[in-house]
Amino acid sequence: MQEKKAETGNKNAKKTNLLDHSSIKHILDESVSEIIKSRGYVEDVRMSNVRLVIGTIIIVIALVAQFYKKKFPENREFLIGCILIIYTKEKNAILFTYPPAGSVTSTGLVVSSKMPRFSDLYTLTIASADPKSISSRKPVELTKSVTQWFTKDGVLVEGLFWKDVEALINDYAAEPKKKK
Numbered sequence: 001m002q003e004k005k006a007e008t009g010n011k012n013a014k015k016t017n018l019l020d021h022s023s024i025k026h027i028l029d030e031s032v033s034e035i036i037k038s039r040g041y042v043e044d045v046r047m048s049n050v051r052l053v054i055g056t057i058i059i060v061i062a063l064v065a066q067f068y069k070k071k072f073p074e075n076r077e078f079l080i081g082c083i084l085i086i087y088t089k090e091k092n093a094i095l096f097t098y099p100p101a102g103s104v105t106s107t108g109l110v111v112s113s114k115m116p117r118f119s120d121l122y123t124l125t126i127a128s129a130d131p132k133s134i135s136s137r138k139p140v141e142l143t144k145s146v147t148q149w150f151t152k153d154g155v156l157v158e159g160l161f162w163k164d165v166e167a168l169i170n171d172y173a174a175e176p177k178k179k180k
Contacts, residue, residue, distance in 0.1 A: 013155045013156070014027050014030075014031065014155070014156040014158065015153070015154050015155045015156070016150070016154045016156070017154060018150060018152075018154045021115065021117060021118070024115070024122075024146055024150070025113065025115045025122070027156055028113065028115075028122055028124075028146070028149070028156075028161070029094045029113055031156065031158065031161055031162075031165075032094060032095070032111060032113065032124060032165055033094060033095050033111075035162055035165045035166065035169070036095055036097060036109065036111055036165075036169070039100070039166075039169055040100035040101065041097035041098070041099075041100050041108065041109060042097060042098045042100075042101075043095060043096065043097055043098075044096040044097055044098050044108055044129070045096075046096070047093070047096050048096075092112040092113060092114045092125075093110050093111065093112045094111055094112060094113055095109070095110075095111040096108065096109070096110055096111075096129060097109045097110075097111070097129070105135040105136075105137075106130075106133060106135045107128045107129050107130040107133045107135055107136050108128075108129040108130075109126055109127070109128070109129055109172075110126075110127050110128070110129050111124070111125070111126055112124075112125045112127070113125070115146070120145045120146050120147055121143055121144070121145055121146075122143070122144060122145075122146050123141060123142070123143040124141065124142045124143075124165065124168060125139055125140070125141045125142075126139065126140050126141075126168055126169065126172045127139035127140075137172055137173075139172075140168055140171045140172045141168075142164060142165075142167075142168045144164065148160065149161045149164075
């Protein structure tokens, strides 16, 4: 009976190859999205939709360019513009949100992460979706070694990770101290 409980508990565990950098980052990013959504934030998919539309346009242009008689597409300015929009707006963002229902703030969150190649340090940043808004807050950041959240078998210890991410959300949501 105990073996069955342990077996079903492992089925829901998030496991990764600890030698695969992108797999580790993907599992952590996915978990961050779950945590943020569980706190009442609703995902804002507008940026993802814009990226899909731009990608579709680029694919159509590439297909036309492939069979067009000229050698290089004369739409390179458009392609460069699309790349710049994605680079400047999206950056390392993994999640855009609306403000939670019933919240006094009028701005959602931009949650971004980075994990340099050949490094075990994962950096998670929470910032305002509209930094110029009067209700925006100062961005908060957490940098920690991923070895703190994974077992030697590559299983994510979700309780520890959730605790760290929720503490970061609470730091962001905390009332700013008034200056005297």
